[in-house]
Amino acid sequence: MKCTRRNFLKLAGAGVLTLTLGQLGINIDEAMAYAGKLKIEGAKEVVTICPFCSVCCQVIAYVRDGKLVSTEGDPDHPVNEGALCAKGAALFTMYTSDHRLTKPLYRAPHSDKWEEKDWDWTLNQIARRVKDARDKDMILKNEAGQTVNRLESIFMMGTSHASNEECAVIHQAMRSLGVVHMDHQARV
Amino acid sequence: MPKSFLIDTTRCTACRGCQVACKEWHDHPANVTKQRGTHQNPPDLNPYNFKVVRFREHLGADGQVIWNFFPEQCRHCVTPVCVDVADMTVPGAMVHDRATGAVLVTEKSAKLSAEDAQAVIDACPYNIPRYDPATGRLTKCDMCIDRVANGMAPMCVKTCPTGAMYFGERAEVLETARKRLEAVKADFPKARLVDADDVNVIYLLAEEPEHYHDFVAFAQR
Numbered sequence: 049m050k051c052t053r054r055n056f057l058k059l060a061g062a063g064v065l066t067l068t069l070g071q072l073g074i075n076i077d078e079a080m081a082y083a084g085k086l087k088i089e090g091a092k093e094v095v096t097i098c099p100f101c102s103v104c105c106q107v108i109a110y111v112r113d114g115k116l117v118s119t120e121g122d123p124d125h126p127v128n129e130g131a132l133c134a135k136g137a138a139l140f141t142m143y144t145s146d147h148r149l150t151k152p153l154y155r156a157p158h159s160d161k162w163e164e165k166d167w168d169w170t171l172n173q174i175a176r177r178v179k180d181a182r183d184k185d186m187i188l189k190n191e192a193g194q195t196v197n198r199l200e201s202i203f204m205m206g207t208s209h210a211s212n213e214e215c216a217v218i219h220q221a222m223r224s225l226g227v228v229h230m231d232h233q234a235r236v
Numbered sequence: 237m238p239k240s241f242l243i244d245t246t247r248c249t250a251c252r253g254c255q256v257a258c259k260e261w262h263d264h265p266a267n268v269t270k271q272r273g274t275h276q277n278p279p280d281l282n283p284y285n286f287k288v289v290r291f292r293e294h295l296g297a298d299g300q301v302i303w304n305f306f307p308e309q310c311r312h313c314v315t316p317v318c319v320d321v322a323d324m325t326v327p328g329a330m331v332h333d334r335a336t337g338a339v340l341v342t343e344k345s346a347k348l349s350a351e352d353a354q355a356v357i358d359a360c361p362y363n364i365p366r367y368d369p370a371t372g373r374l375t376k377c378d379m380c381i382d383r384v385a386n387g388m389a390p391m392c393v394k395t396c397p398t399g400a401m402y403f404g405e406r407a408e409v410l411e412t413a414r415k416r417l418e419a420v421k422a423d424f425p426k427a428r429l430v431d432a433d434d435v436n437v438i439y440l441l442a443e444e445p446e447h448y449h450d451f452v453a454f455a456q457r
Contacts, residue, residue, distance in 0.1 A: 086382045087261075118261070121395060131397040137257035141266075 088118050095122055098136040099209045101234065103127060105136050116143055178202065182225055199226035206232040238314075238337025239384060240409035240436040241393065243307055245448070246420045246427070247400035250275065250289050250305035254392035254401065258287040258309075261380060261391040281308065283368035286377040287392055290449045304441075306448040307400070309392070310364045310377035311435035312339045321359040322374075325352045330374070337406065337436045338379035341365070346372040363451040406436065413438050 091110035098105040106125030110118040119139040123130035132139075142148070152170040153162040165173075185201040204222045206215065222230055258264075264284040269277050276291040290306040316339040322329040329345040332338075348356065350367075353374055357365045365376045380390035388394070393403040402412050413429055417440060420427045424442035430453045432438045445452035 086386050089386075120257070120261075120391070123394075128397070130394055132253055132257065132395045133397050134252040134256045137253045137260060137395045140260045145266075 091117050095125075098132065098139065100135045101208055105132055107132065107136065107139060109139075116140065119143075178225065186226060197226050198228055200228065202227050202229070204230040206230065208232075208234055238312075238334070238406050238436055239379070239403065240337065240406040240438060241312075241390075242402040242409050242413045242416065242438050242440065244400045244402075244416055244420075244440045245305060245307070246424060246440060246442050247398045248289075248305045248307060249398055249400075250291060250307075251397060252289045253395045253397055254307050255285065255287045255289050257391045257395035258377075259285065261383075262286065281364065281366050281376075283366055283370070283375040286310070286375065292448055294447055302443075302447070304443075304448050306439075306452065307392070308364075308449060309437060310339060310379075311362050311431070311437040312337050312377075312379055313361075313435050315434070317359045317361065318356050318365060322348065322352075322356050325349070325355075330356070333381065336379060336381065336384050338381050338384070339376075340378050340381060341374045341376060343373065345374040348374070361451070361454045361457050409438065413440060416440055 088110040091112040094109045094111055096107050096109050098107050105128035106122040107119050108122045109116055110120075121128050121130040121132040121136070128136075152165045152167060154165045154170065154173075155162050181201050182199055185199055187196055187198045187200065190196045202222075202225065204218070204227055206218065210218060219230070264286075267278045267282065267284060272279060274291055276289065278285055278288060281288050287307060287309045290308055291303065292306070293301055293303045296302045314337070316330070316332050319330045319332045319339060322345065326344055326347045328342055329348055331340050331342060333340060345353070345356075353367050356374060357363075357367065365374045367373075368375045380388075380392075383390060389403045393401040402409055404412075410432065413432060417427055417429055420440065420442065426443045428441055430439040430441060430445060434454065439452065441448060441452070445456055450456060
């Protein structure tokens with residue numbers, strides 16, 4: 049780095065804690081020039097919980113000007129002490145990847161193409177089909193004549209991205225419809 | 237005093253957190269993946285993977301399968317041959333940072349001819365540098381020099397969930413390595429440290445290097 053008088057004073061003023069020879073341009077090695085550009089410098093730290101599994105590792109999200117710039121494990125959290133597995137370590141890309149779904153996609157029966165649909169259309173379709181399936185297939189009583197109120201033609205696939213509270217609400221919604229077949233993405 | 241890593245493969249579960257965290261920190265794009273009959277993916281180091289966890293298996297004495305994991309990266313040699321070879325044609329194409337012990341590729345590496353770049357790759361006893369056709373530069377692990385210079389651990393070490401990786405002052409890491417070696421010898425009598433006197437990334441293996449990868453130890457060359 050160039051050592052102007054202004055830079056020198058600024059860095060020297062930053063105090064002995066952060067003072068290195070490299071920052072003052074005295075360092076004989078070129079290496080420090082590469083070290084200067086820390087991509088999370090000045091970014092705000094926002095803590096969040098990894099959405100993948102029930103271990104609930106805590107993550108620091110680095111945000112600058114409203115944009116996510118990096119994520120890493122939070123060393124102060126007793127669960128993970130800064131560590132993250134391959135999935136947790138990939139949170140930044142999960143957020144920025146161009147593979148991420150941002151709009152509902154619909155594939156019609158027998159079609160080989162995905163079509164973009166708006167949320168109104170999508171939610172109406174889901175509601176319509178759930179209602180039709182339930183009206184058609186609801187089993188009120190079993191062969192012995194006992195009340196079962198069971199719906200076997202709908203299957204609910206859960207996700208690790210749902211929180212405990214979301215899981216409770218989803219579960220109750222499915223039970224209220226009579227759905228008995230439920231499983232979780234991590235198991236299948 | 238330079239910095240060193242200890243990579244204790246007896247603790248590695250091959251979750252590949254280090255591999256992914258490295259890619260994320262360096263903003264590296266995804267590789268095209270393919271099922272090659274192994275969990276190892278990608279098959280080799282490349283300009284977008286400064287770190288790759290290698291998988292190798294063999295049959296033990298009792299006929300049981302022994303599955304070894306080798307999180308491979310640049311060793312940041314104490315005396316880096318690659319820097320000398322690069323210096324012969326393009327001074328400054330690679331640098332050895334004395335403060336941290338990091339061996340770094342600079343943008344000047346783009347000035348190396350294809351042959352000279354290959355000479356640098358061939359000079360590496362551990363087969364680490366890779367040529368990036370997109371930028372014309374050599375690529376390899378940079379010890380997260382930006383993080384280390386700011387008092388943070390390299391990303392791979394930071395993310396390791398099993399504590400297989402240590403990072404610190406060389407003397408301290410060598411001491412930790414010797415203690416860990418003594419401790420694991422109870423379970424793995426053939427355990428050893430690889431080239432500890434010559435490199436700053438010291439691997440602790442449970443058995444012979446050839447059961448991990450072809451370029452684990454200097455002596456395999």
